[in-house]
Amino acid sequence: MDTRIAEIADGIYRLSTFVPEIAPPAGFTFNQFLVLGDEPLLFHTGLRRMFPLVRDAVARILPPERLRWIAFGHYEADECGAMNEWLAVAPQTQVAHGQTACLVSLNDIADRAPRILADGEVIELGGGRRVRYLDTPHVPHGWDAGLMLEEGSGTLLCGDLFTQLGDGPALTEGDVVGPAIAAEELFRYSSLSPGMGATIRRLAGLSPRTLALMHGPSFAGDGATALAALADDYDRRIRAALARGPAPLQPSGAADGHGLQVPSRAEDTI
Numbered sequence: 001m002d003t004r005i006a007e008i009a010d011g012i013y014r015l016s017t018f019v020p021e022i023a024p025p026a027g028f029t030f031n032q033f034l035v036l037g038d039e040p041l042l043f044h045t046g047l048r049r050m051f052p053l054v055r056d057a058v059a060r061i062l063p064p065e066r067l068r069w070i071a072f073g074h075y076e077a078d079e080c081g082a083m084n085e086w087l088a089v090a091p092q093t094q095v096a097h098g099q100t101a102c103l104v105s106l107n108d109i110a111d112r113a114p115r116i117l118a119d120g121e122v123i124e125l126g127g128g129r130r131v132r133y134l135d136t137p138h139v140p141h142g143w144d145a146g147l148m149l150e151e152g153s154g155t156l157l158c159g160d161l162f163t164q165l166g167d168g169p170a171l172t173e174g175d176v177v178g179p180a181i182a183a184e185e186l187f188r189y190s191s192l193s194p195g196m197g198a199t200i201r202r203l204a205g206l207s208p209r210t211l212a213l214m215h216g217p218s219f220a221g222d223g224a225t226a227l228a229a230l231a232d233d234y235d236r237r238i239r240a241a242l243a244r245g246p247a248p249l250q251p252s253g254a255a256d257g258h259g260l261q262v263p264s265r266a267e268d269t270i
Ligand SMILES: [Fe+2]
Pocket: 074, 076, 079, 141, 160
């Protein structure tokens, strides 16, 4: 297993590890994004057991100890499982996240105190790059969810939004909405909630030129239109779910695992 590197926007590198054993036969990618600058930022750390792979990939671009910021979508293993490994390897690195993530999880879990970001707050990375933090509670899942826009290049580091299966190209101008809808059908990974469409349309209002997907290729093109289409699909799902009413409880063991066929321990595959 290897981690491939591609520059998907000016000074923003996608580190991508494909795991064929997850959701076979298509497989699944885990992507981290390294944003260069005087204060480099890594968006997603990768799984804890993936740390050696991601560290070695970062080292092909810059010395890992130069990392200044760690950020991610929400508190979950693939987003931040290697957070403390990064804090140990890079003494000046600090985790930055929204108030909910910091108060609920990171103040306790992170080995150094995180920086709490207000909704809309900017970190100047230098070299013309600046990231704006955006609260996106429960979108696509996690009370603490939040994303970042790198304003110099118009790149939305959009976490689990647009999750898709397979091992596509690093960067595409093709459709990312259809594959995201297909993955939602399979995984049911999003927390359908009344504010979801409005939150995603707020992101569309930023008119990103690149969408940096955590699970899938990065997208170059009209990010606003793609986000609006995704919001429309979630609105449709929410209306349909409300019309159906509550689902009957399934007897234990009857759940289908939402299409996830994940080995019991990550090191079985990584
Ligand atoms: Fe997630």
